[in-house]
Amino acid sequence: MAMMEPSRDDVKAIEHSDAMTNQKIVFTVGASLFSAIVYVLHIGYQRRSRIYRLRKQGVAMPPGWSWWFGHLRVLHQKLQQLPPDANVYMAMEDMVSDHADAEVFLMDLWPVFAPTLMISSPEIAMQASVKYDLPKPRDHLITMNEQQWKMWRSLFSSGFSAGHMLSLVPTIVDSVEVFCEILRERVDKGVFQLDDMAANLAMDIITKTTLDTDLNNQRSEHEISHALNTILDWHSFWGPRILLNPLRPVVQWYYGRKRFEEMKRETATPTSNADRPKKAKSVVALALEQYIASQSHTTSLPDLQLDTSFAAIASNQIRLFIFAGNDTTAATIVYTYHLLSLHPSALSTLRAELDSVFGTSAPVAPQLRANSALLNQCAYTLAVIKETLRLYPPASSLREGTRAVSLVDRNGTAIPTEGLNATLMHRFIHSNARVWPRALDFLPERWLVAPGHALHVPAARGAYRPFELGPRNCIGQTLVLNELRVVLAMTARTFHVAPAYEEWDAICAANQGVARTLATKLGLTRDAPKPPRGERAYQTSRSGAHPAERYPCRVTLV
Numbered sequence: 001m002a003m004m005e006p007s008r009d010d011v012k013a014i015e016h017s018d019a020m021t022n023q024k025i026v027f028t029v030g031a032s033l034f035s036a037i038v039y040v041l042h043i044g045y046q047r048r049s050r051i052y053r054l055r056k057q058g059v060a061m062p063p064g065w066s067w068w069f070g071h072l073r074v075l076h077q078k079l080q081q082l083p084p085d086a087n088v089y090m091a092m093e094d095m096v097s098d099h100a101d102a103e104v105f106l107m108d109l110w111p112v113f114a115p116t117l118m119i120s121s122p123e124i125a126m127q128a129s130v131k132y133d134l135p136k137p138r139d140h141l142i143t144m145n146e147q148q149w150k151m152w153r154s155l156f157s158s159g160f161s162a163g164h165m166l167s168l169v170p171t172i173v174d175s176v177e178v179f180c181e182i183l184r185e186r187v188d189k190g191v192f193q194l195d196d197m198a199a200n201l202a203m204d205i206i207t208k209t210t211l212d213t214d215l216n217n218q219r220s221e222h223e224i225s226h227a228l229n230t231i232l233d234w235h236s237f238w239g240p241r242i243l244l245n246p247l248r249p250v251v252q253w254y255y256g257r258k259r260f261e262e263m264k265r266e267t268a269t270p271t272s273n274a275d276r277p278k279k280a281k282s283v284v285a286l287a288l289e290q291y292i293a294s295q296s297h298t299t300s301l302p303d304l305q306l307d308t309s310f311a312a313i314a315s316n317q318i319r320l321f322i323f324a325g326n327d328t329t330a331a332t333i334v335y336t337y338h339l340l341s342l343h344p345s346a347l348s349t350l351r352a353e354l355d356s357v358f359g360t361s362a363p364v365a366p367q368l369r370a371n372s373a374l375l376n377q378c379a380y381t382l383a384v385i386k387e388t389l390r391l392y393p394p395a396s397s398l399r400e401g402t403r404a405v406s407l408v409d410r411n412g413t414a415i416p417t418e419g420l421n422a423t424l425m426h427r428f429i430h431s432n433a434r435v436w437p438r439a440l441d442f443l444p445e446r447w448l449v450a451p452g453h454a455l456h457v458p459a460a461r462g463a464y465r466p467f468e469l470g471p472r473n474c475i476g477q478t479l480v481l482n483e484l485r486v487v488l489a490m491t492a493r494t495f496h497v498a499p500a501y502e503e504w505d506a507i508c509a510a511n512q513g514v515a516r517t518l519a520t521k522l523g524l525t526r527d528a529p530k531p532p533r534g535e536r537a538y539q540t541s542r543s544g545a546h547p548a549e550r551y552p553c554r555v556t557l558v
């Protein structure tokens with residue numbers, strides 16, 4: 001059958017209808033866009049009005065606040081004066097001194113972050129973490145709701161107790177022996193990045209002690225470690241180059257959820273190996289036993305099939321332990337070596353203590369395997385670690401304000417916290433000169449003096465909180481302090497580690513591309529910004545506040 005040609009009127013009608021449809025689409029899109037813009041401006045206005053009111057009420061905040069940008073431009077300008085990878089807290093150095101009277105100030109970083117109270121006062125930190133125990137923000141890396149948190153915390157607390165952690169010292173010793181072997185291979189072999197080695201060691205120890213799984217990550221990178229490192233490379237608290245990269249959510253999702261979930265499920269099941277009675281149980285195995293008891297099972301551990309709710313908790317916890325514990329521990333190991341290399345007299349005192357506890361002829365490892373409590377005799381060694389954590393705290397604490405809570409600053413101003421975050425800046429609380437005598441000096445002895453001594457700071461003041469204080473403190477702190485003591489006991493008298501930044505910078509300069517060399521010769525490049533406090537081994541923005549360039553160093557035999 002022949003098709004009928006459309007008449008001229010039909011064509012006009014069709015064209016008219018198309019035009020109407022297009023108009024509708026344009027109108028709909030335009031209206032949605034307009035509504036979105038109005039909505040954002042409305043929210044923005046509300047948020048900024050709130051800050052404006054707080055400012056009027058006397059809440060301290062740095063100058064330069066604007067209705068359009070809050071303090072974003074202020075922070076950006078400060079960061080421009082620092083090396084690009086410097087930890088964001090370093091940009092706050094001047095602001096902290098400018099607010100030394102209140103010891104808290106408000107940074108309005110909306111819409112990048114919620115407006116945040118930046119706290120350098122131990123007293124205000126105690127209000128936030130102990131008195132009111134403000135919740136952790138919902139989108140925080142290690143956040144979970146109150147009920148889930150209570151359940152996992154009670155399930156895992158006996159595994160992390162001091163007594164149980166001491167029984168896991170032989171497991172730590174095994175991993176540190178591998179670390180020693182690798183360090184020995186590096187002796188007199190040129191510059192290397194200690195931070196990578198420390199991170200691999202920390203990963204092996206966390207997975208062995210918590211999960212009884214040996215990733216053997218120190219000898220070759222395990223895929224869990226690879227996933228974690230990739231996530232951390234794409235994680236930043238501030239860096240716009242990372243935060244604004246469109247690939248970031250995809251990479252984070254792939255490694256953080258998909259890949260990591262797959263891998264940890266493979267590893268989350270504690271094995272019932274024959275050695276179990278001889279070895280101390282891992283943290284997860286102990287939690288599993290407790291879980292079974294609470295569920296009134298009669299089945300014994302080796303025969304039991306892991307039930308799905310325990311598997312889900314364990315699996316999430318392992319991720320949490322690794323995220324919270326790996327980088328923080330690694331950075332602390334490196335900064336401990338760093339500070340000892342800068343303070344030869346402290347290093348000599350530490351070596352003398354180790355000589356007296358472990359002797360000078362027998363190796364340390366078998367002694368620690370036989371008697372882990374020897375660690376408790378290493379008081380000066382512990383003081384060195386504590387002082388390192390004071391000067392280079394690898395973490396801070398972030399809390400979310402609530403309608404019910406106002407924090408009171410040192411001038412007596414009450415700051416309503418609803419809609420604000422609160423950051424307890426450990427770096428500045430730990431170096432608060434009002435509280436700490438010779439605040440920036442490395443003085444391990446301050447941890448050994450009696451009350452009344454000029455260097456003594458009572459713990460109750462809350463000025464020392466590398467692991468945070470209050471109910472949400474770090475569950476892994478005993479593991480860390482044991483691990484660090486084992487590392488020092490087994491290495492400090494054999495190896496000498498010294499930073500090699502000058503050499504490293506020269507190597508990097510020699511390896512820079514032709515274009516950069518030319519640009520430098522023509523004077524087109526600007527001088528690298530100076531590190532804060534003049535420190536080349538400054539803390540970076542990488543999670544755990546790792547040292548710059550992952551700590552290039554050399555190692556020699558003592």
Ligand code: HEM
Pocket residue numbers: 136142153206210320321322324325326328329332393394395396397398465466467468471472473474475476477479480
């Ligand atoms: C030098 C090493 C470490 C430091 C400085 C450190 C510091 C901290 C800090 C400051 C918090 C509180 C965070 C906040 O309030 O937002 C925390 C929490 C936590 N840490 Fe650590 N940590 C270290 C190592 C570890 C290790 C090795 C593990 C596990 C094996 C671990 C597991 C956790 C967990 C699970 C939490 C959350 C606790 C809770 O919410 O109840 N940490 N840590």
